[in-house]
Amino acid sequence: MTKPHRGRIQAQGENLEESVTWAQDEPLSKKDGLKLLELLKSKLSKKELKNREKQFKQAQRFIENVQDGANAPSTISFKNLKTKKERIDIEVWCGTAFGIFLLLFIIWYLIG
């Protein structure tokens, strides 16, 4: 059965197309989003990483700071404007990602 929360983080470039995906029953947390970003980094060579250094930082900052999460359908792109193709794309295909769901659940649980 298709999972309700799905998406992909992708590193694009002239000779590169690496990605990591998620598909799960609960929204992707910020923590797991950051882990996926690190996993994507680990798939790139030093040079490929260097060409996207700023874009990875921007993607990290986005995941850390986005309020209320990113709801589908969403594509968030961080492109190196000084190069032709180098960029990082975050795609939320279904559901929600990067919210503070656990914290809200704990507050709801404590109040309840």
Add this chain to the structure above:
Amino acid sequence: MGQVLYATFLENRRVYRLAKARWQRLFEQLLSAKQYTFRPFLNEKRMDGNPMFTAYVRDVDRAVRIIQLDPSEAVSELEIGAWLDEALMPEREDQVMELVIGLVMTKEAEQISQLLIEAWLLQELSLADMEKKIDELVVIDEEVSGV
């Protein structure tokens, strides 16, 4: 850099809405000549400019995504980039192509964007010709970046 339009769009929600309305007007003006209609195709509720505006034009089965960048992060006189990608449209099984434009909003960047949008939606350039048009209008200095 030329004067940045809506420079405080990330801090001020009113300014953000004005910036978005400018793109809405631009699309209405451009597409009215051919009586094309458009609709957003991505979630635009976040107010971070990424994306600022999206339009799917059914008449040509193509899309455009505008990313408005933080002017404080600009590193050059004219900050604009453009590329073609597959649009994220989960309801569609086939591929819809999108023109993506990322820019710091200045008059010059807006004019280049307009030319790109016209070429993509009104002239309906092929993918190869659109890549050439992007190369022609958006100058990349890869020497500077060290790539």
